[in-house]
Amino acid sequence: EAQVTQNPRYLITVTGKKLTVTCSQNMNHEYMSWYRQDPGLGLRQIYYSMNVEVTDKGDVPEGYKVSRKEKRNFPLILESPSPNQTSLYFCASSFSGSGELFFGEGSRLTVL
Amino acid sequence: GESVGLHLPTLSVQEGDNSIINCAYSNSASDYFIWYKQESGKGPQFIIDIRSNMDKRQGQRVTVLLNKTVKHLSLQIAATQPGDSAVYFCAENGDGTASKLTFGTGTRLQVTL
Numbered sequence: 001e002a003q004v005t006q007n008p009r010y011l012i013t014v015t016g017k018k019l020t021v022t023c024s025q026n027m028n029h030e031y032m033s034w035y036r037q038d039p040g041l042g043l044r045q046i047y048y049s050m051n052v053e054v055t056d057k058g059d060v061p062e063g064y065k066v067s068r069k070e071k072r073n074f075p076l077i078l079e080s081p082s083p084n085q086t087s088l089y090f091c092a093s094s095f096s097g098s099g100e101l102f103f104g105e106g107s108r109l110t111v112l
Numbered sequence: 113g114e115s116v117g118l119h120l121p122t123l124s125v126q127e128g129d130n131s132i133i134n135c136a137y138s139n140s141a142s143d144y145f146i147w148y149k150q151e152s153g154k155g156p157q158f159i160i161d162i163r164s165n166m167d168k169r170q171g172q173r174v175t176v177l178l179n180k181t182v183k184h185l186s187l188q189i190a191a192t193q194p195g196d197s198a199v200y201f202c203a204e205n206g207d208g209t210a211s212k213l214t215f216g217t218g219t220r221l222q223v224t225l
Contacts, residue, residue, distance in 0.1 A: 004155075035215075041217065042201060042216055042217040042218055043156070043201065043203075043215040044215075045212060045214075048211060048212070056211075058212065059212075090155050092155070092156075099146040099158070099161045099213065100146075100158040100161070101156070101158060101213070102158075103157070104155050105153075105154060105155055106153075
């Protein structure tokens with residue numbers, strides 16, 4: 001089954017404790033992206049990757065890191081999480097240039 | 113800065129009626145527009161897209177209309193069903209690709225029986 005898998009789905013952590021949210025897709029998509037979703041603000045892009053070893057900032061990259069060492073994986077790293085990073089995070093992928101993004105189920109992160 | 117917005121945060125429609133969800137955009141350079149549907153507890157799901165060289169595009173029970181003159185986009189759902197209840201987002205990208213999509217804040221569609 002074609003899918004984008006995120007882990008963990010739910011996480012409660014404390015300020016400053018490094019965490020990684022993994023994202024994996026099995027559709028051989030070149031493009032992958034991370035979004036955060038907050039009430040009243042819609043989806044905002046954090047980082048995206050056009051292909052392996054190619055990443056770029058989205059609209060809200062501060063406090064986040066990403067890497068794209070393999071085509072299927074695009075982890076989101078929070079080196080020192082803060083409460084304002086409490087949010088619902090979505091990973092998405094697509095073939096390059098396509099607006100048909102395939103989204104994961106989301107990862108709800110709470111930073112205390 | 114440029115933004116994508118929606119006219120109504122919540123739309124209530126009776127089952128069987130047609131639904132119209134509107135979206136205004138401000139980036140005059142945008143040439144690619146997409147509608148997504150997000151059901152409760154799930155990630156957004158692609159519905160339909162349209163490029164700026166078109167005014168209308170139809171899918172299964174859905175039609176997207178683009179009015180570039182007034183920078184307005186709409187999603188029409190025919191014969192709305194309970195399964196259409198969700199939040200609908202429009203998105204646009206100024207360079208015609210999906211590399212940096214800008215999403216609107218969403219409209220919640222409630223289908224009443």
